[in-house]
Amino acid sequence: MAEREDDDMRPPGADDTAPGADDTDAGTRRSVGERVRAAGGALGRAARSRAGRRTRITLGVLAVSVVGVVLGVLLGAHTKVDIGPFNAQMTIRPSLTGGTDVVIPPLGSLLLDSHDGPAHLSVQLGTLDQRRTKALIDDPAGIARASETAVHDVTRGIVRLGVRTLAFSVLCTLLLAALVFRNVRRVAWSGLLSLVITGGSLGIGALTLRTSAIEEPRYEGLLVNAPAVVGDARRIANDYNMYAEQLQRLVGNVSRIYTTVSTLPLYDPAPGTKRVLHVSDLHLNPTAWQMIRTIVEQFNIDAVIDTGDITDWGSEPEGSFVSAIGALRVPYIYIRGNHDSARTAASVASQRNAIVLNNSMTTVAGLTIAGIGDPRFTPDKETSPAGSGLTKPVAEQVIGAGERLANTVRSAGHPVDIALVHDPESAGPLSGVCPLVLAGHVHARQTRMLAQVPGQQPTRLLVEGSSGGAGLRGLEGEAPTPLAMSVLYFGADRALQAYDDIVVGGTGRSQVTLERHVVNEKKLPNPSPTVATPTPTRTR
Numbered sequence: 001m002a003e004r005e006d007d008d009m010r011p012p013g014a015d016d017t018a019p020g021a022d023d024t025d026a027g028t029r030r031s032v033g034e035r036v037r038a039a040g041g042a043l044g045r046a047a048r049s050r051a052g053r054r055t056r057i058t059l060g061v062l063a064v065s066v067v068g069v070v071l072g073v074l075l076g077a078h079t080k081v082d083i084g085p086f087n088a089q090m091t092i093r094p095s096l097t098g099g100t101d102v103v104i105p106p107l108g109s110l111l112l113d114s115h116d117g118p119a120h121l122s123v124q125l126g127t128l129d130q131r132r133t134k135a136l137i138d139d140p141a142g143i144a145r146a147s148e149t150a151v152h153d154v155t156r157g158i159v160r161l162g163v164r165t166l167a168f169s170v171l172c173t174l175l176l177a178a179l180v181f182r183n184v185r186r187v188a189w190s191g192l193l194s195l196v197i198t199g200g201s202l203g204i205g206a207l208t209l210r211t212s213a214i215e216e217p218r219y220e221g222l223l224v225n226a227p228a229v230v231g232d233a234r235r236i237a238n239d240y241n242m243y244a245e246q247l248q249r250l251v252g253n254v255s256r257i258y259t260t261v262s263t264l265p266l267y268d269p270a271p272g273t274k275r276v277l278h279v280s281d282l283h284l285n286p287t288a289w290q291m292i293r294t295i296v297e298q299f300n301i302d303a304v305i306d307t308g309d310i311t312d313w314g315s316e317p318e319g320s321f322v323s324a325i326g327a328l329r330v331p332y333i334y335i336r337g338n339h340d341s342a343r344t345a346a347s348v349a350s351q352r353n354a355i356v357l358n359n360s361m362t363t364v365a366g367l368t369i370a371g372i373g374d375p376r377f378t379p380d381k382e383t384s385p386a387g388s389g390l391t392k393p394v395a396e397q398v399i400g401a402g403e404r405l406a407n408t409v410r411s412a413g414h415p416v417d418i419a420l421v422h423d424p425e426s427a428g429p430l431s432g433v434c435p436l437v438l439a440g441h442v443h444a445r446q447t448r449m450l451a452q453v454p455g456q457q458p459t460r461l462l463v464e465g466s467s468g469g470a471g472l473r474g475l476e477g478e479a480p481t482p483l484a485m486s487v488l489y490f491g492a493d494r495a496l497q498a499y500d501d502i503v504v505g506g507t508g509r510s511q512v513t514l515e516r517h518v519v520n521e522k523k524l525p526n527p528s529p530t531v532a533t534p535t536p537t538r539t540r
Contacts, residue, residue: 057186060186061177061186061190061193062193064173064176064177064180064181064190065173065190065194065197066197067173068169068170068172068176068190068194069169069173069194070094071176072165072171072173072194073165073168075172076165076167076168076172077091077092077093077161077165077168077169078090078092078161079157079161081153081156081157082153083125083153083154083157086125089124090157090158091122091124091161092120092121092165093120093122094118094119094120095118096117096118097117098113098114098115098116098117098118098119098204098205099111099112099113099114099121100112100114100115100121100122101120101121101122101123102123103122103123103125113210114210114211115206115208116204116205117201118204119201119204119205121158121205123154165202166198169194169198170191170194170198172194173190173191173193173194174194176190177190270491270492273489273491273497274302274365274366274367274489274490275299275487275488276301276302276303276365276487276488276490277292277301277303277304277305277485278307278462278464278485278487279306279307279464279467280306280307280308280309280422280439280440280441280464280466281308281309281441281443281465281466281468282309282466282467283309283311283339283466283469284310284311284312284321284468285467285468285469285483286324287469288467288468288469288483289324291485292328292467293327293328295487295502296328296329299487301487302330302331302365303330303331303332303333303364303365304328304333305334305420305438306335307335307337307371307420307421307422307441307464308336308338308339308340308373308422308441309337309338309339309340309440310334310337310344311339311340311341312339312379313339313379314339314341314342314344314377314379315343316343318344319343319347322347322348322351325353326351326353326354329353330353331353331354331355331364331365332348332353332354332355333354333355333362333364333371333420334355334356334357335356335358335373335374335420335421335422336356336358336373336422337422337440337441338374338376338422338441339377339379340373341377341379345358357370357371357372358371358372358373359372359404359405360372361408361409361416367417367418367490367494368414368415368416368417368418368494369416369417369418369419370408370412370418370420370434371420371421372402373401373422374401374422374423374441375397375398375400376394376398395425398423398425399425399429401423402425402426402428402430403429405426405429405430406429409430410433416434417435417436417495418434418436418437418438419433419434419436419437419438420437421438422439422440423442424442424461427450427459427461428450428451430450431450431451431453431456431459432452432456432457433459434459435457435458435459435460435495436460436462436496437450437459437461437462438464439461439462439463439464440463440464442463443465443466444465445463445464445484445501446461447462447517448461460496462486462488464485464486465481465485466481466483466484467483467485468483469481469482469504482503483504484501484504486500486501487499495519496519498517498518499517499519500517501515502514502515503515
């Protein structure tokens with residue numbers, strides 16, 4: 001019985017030989033493993049979900065911070081500051097390359113590779129303060145005092161601009177983050193990140209500052225007298241003190257330009273003054289006609305004088321180019337150049353307002369004008385500057401043209417005010433015959449007095465540049481040849497009183513400069529300060 005009781009006391013399944021025992025244990029083990037794997041998968045998915053959420057939040061905070069910084073810079077990164085006599089404005093803009101540009105209206109822009117990105121500094125010198133400008137004019141030491149404070153003014157403006165940029169960037173970022181996240185912690189992180197981005201950008205500019213950049217500026221716009229604006233770059237050293245000195249010189253020189261222009265004693269043509277436009281060497285450039293029409297209208301021109309080479313080959317198809325003469329509505333006096341054929345001269349003569357001179361004379365606008373065409377016809381040859389390799393027969397031919405015209409003038413029996421030749425080499429025989437000789441041919445301006453003949457009047461030679469920018473030849477050099485023409489002012493006595501040299505930047509450019517010369521019979525005229533203008537304006 002004891003033995004049976006012991007057997008009965010054994011738990012069910014204790015018998016190793018009981019059928020189905022192994023299957024039950026295996027099922028239990030599989031059930032536990034599945035639960036463990038399921039739990040592990042759930043933990044993994046939760047971890048991945050939390051990591052993805054953190055990544056999305058981080059990227060969102062970063063994006064909001066960048067957008068907020070950009071908005072802040074665009075809205076608030078500007079400030080006004082007084083620099084010498086100027087009311088200036090400083091602006092920071094996002095940029096990949098950094099740098100600084102100084103805008104000096106109406107002279108143009110001075111670009112400096114002053115620092116690396118991602119912040120670009122722009123300084124625009126705006127209007128002149130009336131009180132400070134008057135002090136500069138009245139007090140000889142006023143410019144010096146203004147220059148002494150220039151560096152302090154610029155430094156103060158940059159500091160103020162930096163603080164303002166930081167403030168606007170952080171504020172815009174906080175407002176944007178509050179609208180997007182509605183979570184205090186994320187808003188705080190966005191604001192902190194915007195502070196780091198803006199401060200880091202400004203810090204990169206400060207750490208990469210190149211004070212020597214002012215040694216190699218780049219000019220754009222109407223900065224026609226760049227050395228006078230930036231000073232003598234050869235004296236700049238690579239330290240801040242010399243950079244500060246150069247900045248003072250910049251402000252001082254620009255102040256002088258403004259004050260000089262405002263007080264410049266200009267030649268004021270008297271009533272009855274005749275205005276003559278001198279052009280030469282158009283060489284089939286249609287741009288020249290547009291410029292000529294503008295000057296004729298705005299300067300109230302009485303007559304146009306053309307000293308030759310209106311075409312390139314003198315061919316019949318080129319005859320249509322001269323049809324623009326008729327649209328000028330003022331007398332057009334023309335002599336033939338070495339690129340113009342007899343056919344060209346005939347095409348010009350067919351225009352209703354044109355007068356072709358060939359060892360002949362005419363009177364226009366009260367001025368007596370004599371002219372002779374170039375004795376050569378060499379369209380297949382490059383023009384040769386006077387005295388640079390002319391063979392003896394050619395030199396005799398060119399000088400001979402001047403001698404024939406001089407004989408014509410002498411035999412006229414009355415004074416001649418202007419003589420026209422194409423090549424300046426022809427001008428020599430006209431010395432003492434008339435007071436003024438106009439020429440072209442060499443594509444470069446020249447002004448000189450001819451060798452005076454004892455007992456006779458002095459003769460001035462004005463050689464015009466190429467009013468057509470030398471045509472297609474003007475594109476052969478590194479820079480296009482500028483378009484050049486001059487306005488001549490003749491008084492009631494028919495004597496030359498003054499002339500304006502006008503230059504239009506070479507083909508494809510719109511830069512225009514005007515340089516005034518007042519004639520002094522005792523010496524060669526000295527040019528007055530050059531003034532840049534977007535278009536020529538009538539001189540009164």
